Amino acid sequence: MTKTDIARRVYDNAWKLDPIVRSLLDTDFYKLLMLQMIWKLYPDVNATFSLINRTKSVRLADDIDEQELRDQLDFARTLRFTKKEMIWLAGNTFYGKKQIFAPEFLAWLADFQLPEYHLSRRDGQYELTFEGLWSHTTMWEIPALAIINELRSRSAMRGMGQFALDVLYARAKAKMWSKVELLRQHPELRISDFGTRRRHSFLWQRWCVEALKEGIGPSFSGTSNVLLAMDTDLEALGTNAHELPMVAAALAANDAELAEAPYKVLQDWNRLYGGNLLIVLPDAFGTAAFLKHAPDWVADWTGFRPDSAPPIEGGEKIIAWWKEKGRDPREKLLIFSDGLDVNTIIETYEHFKGRVRMSFGWGTNLTNDFVGCAPHPFRGLDPISVVCKVSDAGGRPAVKLSDNPQKATGEPAEVQRYLKFFGTEDFVELPVKV
Amino acid sequence: MTKTDIARRVYDNAWKLDPIVRSLLDTDFYKLLMLQMIWKLYPDVNATFSLINRTKSVRLADDIDEQELRDQLDFARTLRFTKKEMIWLAGNTFYGKKQIFAPEFLAWLADFQLPEYHLSRRDGQYELTFEGLWSHTTMWEIPALAIINELRSRSAMRGMGQFALDVLYARAKAKMWSKVELLRQHPELRISDFGTRRRHSFLWQRWCVEALKEGIGPSFSGTSNVLLAMDTDLEALGTNAHELPMVAAALAANDAELAEAPYKVLQDWNRLYGGNLLIVLPDAFGTAAFLKHAPDWVADWTGFRPDSAPPIEGGEKIIAWWKEKGRDPREKLLIFSDGLDVNTIIETYEHFKGRVRMSFGWGTNLTNDFVGCAPHPFRGLDPISVVCKVSDAGGRPAVKLSDNPQKATGEPAEVQRYLKFFGTEDFVELPVKV
Numbered sequence: 110m111t112k113t114d115i116a117r118r119v120y121d122n123a124w125k126l127d128p129i130v131r132s133l134l135d136t137d138f139y140k141l142l143m144l145q146m147i148w149k150l151y152p153d154v155n156a157t158f159s160l161i162n163r164t165k166s167v168r169l170a171d172d173i174d175e176q177e178l179r180d181q182l183d184f185a186r187t188l189r190f191t192k193k194e195m196i197w198l199a200g201n202t203f204y205g206k207k208q209i210f211a212p213e214f215l216a217w218l219a220d221f222q223l224p225e226y227h228l229s230r231r232d233g234q235y236e237l238t239f240e241g242l243w244s245h246t247t248m249w250e251i252p253a254l255a256i257i258n259e260l261r262s263r264s265a266m267r268g269m270g271q272f273a274l275d276v277l278y279a280r281a282k283a284k285m286w287s288k289v290e291l292l293r294q295h296p297e298l299r300i301s302d303f304g305t306r307r308r309h310s311f312l313w314q315r316w317c318v319e320a321l322k323e324g325i326g327p328s329f330s331g332t333s334n335v336l337l338a339m340d341t342d343l344e345a346l347g348t349n350a351h352e353l354p355m356v357a358a359a360l361a362a363n364d365a366e367l368a369e370a371p372y373k374v375l376q377d378w379n380r381l382y383g384g385n386l387l388i389v390l391p392d393a394f395g396t397a398a399f400l401k402h403a404p405d406w407v408a409d410w411t412g413f414r415p416d417s418a419p420p421i422e423g424g425e426k427i428i429a430w431w432k433e434k435g436r437d438p439r440e441k442l443l444i445f446s447d448g449l450d451v452n453t454i455i456e457t458y459e460h461f462k463g464r465v466r467m468s469f470g471w472g473t474n475l476t477n478d479f480v481g482c483a484p485h486p487f488r489g490l491d492p493i494s495v496v497c498k499v500s501d502a503g504g505r506p507a508v509k510l511s512d513n514p515q516k517a518t519g520e521p522a523e524v525q526r527y528l529k530f531f532g533t534e535d536f537v538e539l540p541v542k543v
Numbered sequence: 544m545t546k547t548d549i550a551r552r553v554y555d556n557a558w559k560l561d562p563i564v565r566s567l568l569d570t571d572f573y574k575l576l577m578l579q580m581i582w583k584l585y586p587d588v589n590a591t592f593s594l595i596n597r598t599k600s601v602r603l604a605d606d607i608d609e610q611e612l613r614d615q616l617d618f619a620r621t622l623r624f625t626k627k628e629m630i631w632l633a634g635n636t637f638y639g640k641k642q643i644f645a646p647e648f649l650a651w652l653a654d655f656q657l658p659e660y661h662l663s664r665r666d667g668q669y670e671l672t673f674e675g676l677w678s679h680t681t682m683w684e685i686p687a688l689a690i691i692n693e694l695r696s697r698s699a700m701r702g703m704g705q706f707a708l709d710v711l712y713a714r715a716k717a718k719m720w721s722k723v724e725l726l727r728q729h730p731e732l733r734i735s736d737f738g739t740r741r742r743h744s745f746l747w748q749r750w751c752v753e754a755l756k757e758g759i760g761p762s763f764s765g766t767s768n769v770l771l772a773m774d775t776d777l778e779a780l781g782t783n784a785h786e787l788p789m790v791a792a793a794l795a796a797n798d799a800e801l802a803e804a805p806y807k808v809l810q811d812w813n814r815l816y817g818g819n820l821l822i823v824l825p826d827a828f829g830t831a832a833f834l835k836h837a838p839d840w841v842a843d844w845t846g847f848r849p850d851s852a853p854p855i856e857g858g859e860k861i862i863a864w865w866k867e868k869g870r871d872p873r874e875k876l877l878i879f880s881d882g883l884d885v886n887t888i889i890e891t892y893e894h895f896k897g898r899v900r901m902s903f904g905w906g907t908n909l910t911n912d913f914v915g916c917a918p919h920p921f922r923g924l925d926p927i928s929v930v931c932k933v934s935d936a937g938g939r940p941a942v943k944l945s946d947n948p949q950k951a952t953g954e955p956a957e958v959q960r961y962l963k964f965f966g967t968e969d970f971v972e973l974p975v976k977v
Contacts, residue, residue, distance in 0.1 A: 114548050272757050276720050282713030286918060323706050324918065484720060484758065 129259045129311060130185045133221065134194050134336040136251040137305055138203070139347030141335065145214045146353075146381050147244045156243035156356055157501040158250055160235060160257065161518060163541055164493035168233030172489075173260045178235070179228065181256045186223045195219055197339050204344075204385045223249055243356065243502065250352075250497040254306035257495055258477065262309045265489035273484050280482035281309075285317055285475075288451040289324035298458050299468045300325065301346045302332035303446055304476030307492060307543065314476045318343070321475075330468060346470075348386050348414070349378060351509050352499045354393040358527075359502035367530060371399055375407065387411045388444060394510045394527055396423060397534035400430045408434035412442030412466070417511035419537060420445045420457040426535065428465055438465040446470030448543050450478075473543035494541045515541045563693045563745060564619045567655065568628050568770040570685040571739055572637070573781030575769065579648045580787075580815050581678045590677035590790055591935040592684055594669060594691065595952060597975055598927035602667030606923075607694045612669070613662065615690045620657045629653055631773050638819045657683055677790065677936065684786075684931040688740035691929060692911065696743045699923030707918050714916040715743075719751055719909075722885040723758035732892050733902045734759065735780045736766035737880055738910030741926060741977065748910045752777070755909075764902060780904070782820050782848070783812060785943050786933045788827040792961075793936035801964060805833055809841065821845045822878060828944045828961055830857060831968035834864045842868035846876030846900070851945035853971060854879045854891040860969065862899055872899040880904035882977050884912075907977035928975045949975045 147154070162169055190198075195215060203209045210218075224245040227238045237253060239246040266274060292298060302321065308314040318337050321329040331344030338345035357370035371393060379387065387410040391399040396418055408431060415423035424445070428438045443465050445457055454469045461467055479490035498518045499507045508519030508527045514536055517524055581588070596603055624632075629649060637643045644652075658679040661672045671687060673680040700708060726732060736755065742748040752771050755763040765778030772779035791804035805827060813821065821844040825833040830852055842865060849857035858879070862872045877899050879891055888903045895901055913924035932952045933941045942953030942961045948970055951958055 112551075114551070117546075117548070272753060276716060276754070279713040279716030280720065282710060283717035286710050286714060289918075319706060320710070484723075 126180055126184060128184045129181050129256045130188070130252040131311075132194065132336050133188045133190050133223075133248070134339060135255070135305070135311065136248065136335060137303075137333040137347050138335050138338070138345040139333065139349055140248060140251060141198070141210070142347070142382065142386070143349055143353060144218075144244065144247060145210060146377060147247060148214055148217060149211075149381065150377055151243055151356070154243045154356065154360065154503055155241060155501075156246050156352070156499050156503075156507070158239045158246045158253075158497050159500040160237040160253060160495065160497050162234055162493060162495045163515075164495065165234075167261075167493050169257065169261065169493075169495075170230045170233050170235050172264045173235070173257070174264070175228070175230070175235075177260055178256070181260065182226050182228070182253070185252045185256065186225075188223070190218055190221060194339070201339070201345075204382075206382075206384070209382070221245075221248070223252065226253075237497075238500070243499075247352065247499075251306050253497050254495060255308060255311070258307055258492075259310045261493070262477075262490060265487075269483070276484040277479065277482050277490075281313075281479050282316070282320075284478060284482060285320050286324065289320055291451050291455065292325050292328065295455060295458060296325075296328055297462075298325075298328050298454070299330045300328060300454065301330040301344075301468065301470050302334065302337070302475060303347070303470035303472040305332075305334045306497075307473040307495075308476035309479060309490070317476050333470070348382075348388040349374075349390055351390060351393045351416075351511075353378070354390075355499050355507045355509055356502040358394070359499075359505045359507040364530070368402065372402075372404055372407065375410070385411055388442070389413045390416060391427070392417045392423075392510075392512045394508075394531040395534065395536060396426060396512050398531040400426070401534075403430075405434065408436050412444060414444040414446055414470075415512075416447045417513045417516050418447075418535070419539065420447070420449075420453060421460050422535075422537070423512065424457070424461055424465070428461075439463075440466075442466040442468060444468045444470055446472065448473070448541075450474035477543075492543050494543055512536055513539050513541065515539060560614055560618060562618045563615050563690045564622070564686040565745075566628065566770050567622050567624050567657075567682070568773060569689070569739070569745065570682065570769060571737075571767040571781050572769050572772070572779040573767065573783055574682060574685060575632075575644070576781070576816065576820070577783055577787060578652075578678060578681060579644060580811060581681060582648055582651060583645075583815065584811055585677055585790070588677045588790065588794065588937055589675060589935075590680055590786075590933050590937075590941070592673045592680045592687075592931050593934040594671040594687060594929065594931050596668055596927060596929045597949075598929065599668075601695075601927050603691065603695065603929075604664045604667050604669050606698045607669070607691070608698070609662070609664070609669075611694055612690070615694065616660050616662070616687070619686050619690065620659075622657070624652055624655060628773070635773070635779075637779055638816075640816075640818065640820075643816070655679075655682070657686065660687075671931075672934070677933075681786065681933075685740050687931050688929060689742060689745070692741055692926075693744045695927070696911075696924060699921075703917070710918040711913065711916050711924075715747070715913050716750070716754075718912060718916060719754050720758065723754055725885050725889065726759050726762065729889060729892060730759075730762055731896075732759075732762050732888070733764050734762060734888065735764040735778075735902065735904050736768065736771070736909060737781075737904035737906040739766075739768045740931075741907040741929075742910035743913060743924070751910050767904070782816075782822040783808075783824060785824060785827045785850075785945075787812070788824075789933050789941045789943055790936040792828070793933075793939045793941040798964070802836065806836075806838055806841065809844070819845055822876070823847045824850060825861070826851045826857075826944075826946045828942075828965040829968065829970060830860060830946050832965040834860070835968075837864075839868060842870050846878060848878040848880060848904075849946075850881045851947045851950050852881075852969070853973065854881070854883075854887060855894050856969075856971070857946065858891070858895055858899070862895075873897075874900075876900040876902060878902045878904055880906065882907070882975075884908035911977075926977050928977055947971055947973050947975065949973060 224241045229236045239249040331346040333347045335345050353374040354371045357374045361367040413427045431438045473492045477492040506520045506523045508523050658675045663670045673683040765780040767781045787808040788805045791808045795801040847861045865872045907926045911926040940954045940957045942957050
């Protein structure tokens with residue numbers, strides 16, 4: 110008897126769209142936390158998000174078909190939170206807290222739809238922007254990036270035969286498992302999946318999450334992906350992102366407000382959340398400037414997430430600052446999340462072991478490491494550095510400096526103004542690979 | 544819509560037997576070549592084949608359920624050559640020759656059935672023997688070994704979850720492909736699959752054959768597995784085995800006939816086949832003794848298959864012998880087939896390059912290399928050294944010495960008699976891993 114399922118075969122040949130983002134929960138948890146704050150405190154602020162491909166050598170508009178991209182974005186706009194998803198958001202415990210989302214916020218969320226997008230092409234790249242209320246445009250960041258990255262993977266794999274794909278995924282799985290085996294030698298390590306935006310594909314991210322669950326068990330703290338957290342009973346993880354200080358800075362009416370902006374958003378955050386959610390993201394305009402001017406209460410927060418300095422240097426500076434403020438770093442938490450891979454994770458962990466609590470948010474190199482996996486030499490699946498950043502808030506350009514000038518975003522003149530204002534102390538120029 | 548095929552799911556849960564050997568062509572090609580000779584020249588000779596597990600530390604009777612083994616052996620006995628198979632055997636060109644199988648032989652083959660088996664247990668091992676006409680029992684060697692090895696794999700994998708199996712096969716594929724990439728650096732190399740008897744499973748052997756086809760293309764000469772050769776349009780490869788001189792020696796009525804036996808079977812072979820099929824297997828009673836007493840016409844044959852000496856030492860001795868006989872080794876062929884893996888293949892190839900033609904028959908380490916592939920440390924899939932040898936012919940014990948005393952088989956007293964008769968020159972004691 111032949112084993113081919115004829116109906117399945119016909120369906121596979123006939124389908125119109127294989128949607129990449131199939132749920133509004135297929136996003137990073139911190140987007141929901143930030144969304145509640147934006148909805149509550151900044152309901153009338155407009156913010157534009159823009160796609161930025163830092164890997165200029167990859168011409169995305171040549172690799173990705175425009176109609177396919179539109180079809181995927183359009184499909185994402187048809188999504189609403191389902192009843193099951195709403196019930197889970199209301200009933201689940203996040204970071205040890207029940208009802209982290211207010212009933213009024215959830216009532217508003219029930220009707221949420223991703224807003225319109227603007228798509229055009231220039232010089233082989235896509236100009237993809239989302240304009241409108243911050244409380245809507247912010248939600249495009251993760252699905253837009255996931256769609257771009259998965260469409261690029263699909264395009265790269267289009268020419269591969271069945272056997273080549275078989276080898277490709279076998280090697281990617283073997284590679285992933287060899288990382289798991291390395292991590293298993295450090296059972297005290299705490300790792301979480303931060304790889305939604307850069308993932309090779311949704312199914313691949315799910316496989317990687319399963320691999321961590323199977324392989325390192327209790328060392329795997331959870332995932333930033335809310336859908337995967339729900340479906341696999343993992344912790345949903347994440348706190349806040351650069352968009353908060355970036356928008357606050359863009360909205361500043363004068364230099365005093367600009368200087369205050371990075372701390373003001375932390376105070377906003379503290380009003381809504383507390384405990385383990387009190388994680389400082391210090392590098393929006395440079396970590397050194399942030400620490401120099403930080404009020405004492407910042408040292409009371411649970412921890413920091415250095416996101417652009419080299420992890421050991423960045424971590425040492427924060428530890429030194431805690432000590433200066435009379436705090437014991439062993440009671441504090443450092444969350445590393447910038448361009449990590451197994452070796453940097455283990456190296457950083459070994460360096461700080463016993464001196465500070467640590468957690469590692471593993472992104473691109475967890476969910477999109479196909480380097481050297483194709484059966485023949487092939488670079489089309491190497492990850493690229495693509496982001497979706499707030500580019501404009503309240504009608505004014507938004508800027509991010511970070512500790513690595515290569516990661517700065519914003520209009521050049523405005524970037525210069527910020528550099529002059531915040532200074533460039535301890536900036537380290539490093540190539541941005543992922 | 545749920546994607547589960549309900550009928551398939553029920554079938555998967557309800558089936559009675561997943562047969563391992565599903566075709567009488569699922570055997571090594573040389574068995575058919577030898578069978579035609581046995582059928583023609585030794586139709587009345589009885590020969591017993593016996594399973595020998597050289598890896599005593601693995602207690603096969605503990606690992607493999609007796610009823611499952613009986614079910615598989617019984618299923619193999621229900622097989623007949625199908626019409627399609629008979630037509631292919633008659634119509635295909637083997638080693639450049641049409642109609643290598645005589646019509647009378649094929650007519651006889653059409654009714655062929657594997658004979659009865661005898662199965663008992665002793666000290667944690669199976670005693671599995673096939674008694675009767677040599678022209679029937681000889682055909683059990685390969686299916687019996689394939690069944691034993693695949694049942695052992697199945698038993699070892701029984702406790703593994705779906706994810707563990709996924710990682711296992713991904714790593715095995717990645718490992719196999721890394722071997723392909725090494726071999727690809729030597730496009731002049733000629734490799735063939737000799738791995739049927741020792742395979743992890745039929746499906747895995749098929750995957751490995753596909754991998755070689757995809758990966759090294761023209762460097763992949765073919766497979767010894769007749770079914771895979773037919774199904775994938777590859778060359779069916781193989782010439783003759785130790786059972787020919789072993790039976791001839793057992794039948795010898797006196798010392799003169801015993802001395803003649805190794806050469807007599809070559810003359811028999813020459814009567815039926817010629818050209819590329821004239822490959823000498825010299826080590827049944829030691830290569831040194833074979834060469835010392837070999838008639839000059841042996842040097843006219845196409846090549847040798849040294850099967851138990853270390854490949855470089857063994858090859859050098861045969862090359863020296865060819866030169867002594869005034870033959871140019873560059874026109875001769877050496878087929879290596881004993882316990883090869885990528886490194887020994889490449890090393891041997893580099894050693895002899897330009898001095899002799901070479902071909903590599905890759906067995907256990909091609910089709911059963913799962914060492915280190917399970918997601919957690921596990922030795923249950925390490926290959927074992929199990930063979931099915933003629934133990935008795937014409938009512939007299941059969942013996943193999945080989946160049947490595949570890950590979951000798953036969954009753955100890957009879958082995959001693961042969962050792963005394965043929966000598967032990969150049970014997971090299973080596974551990975038999977596979």
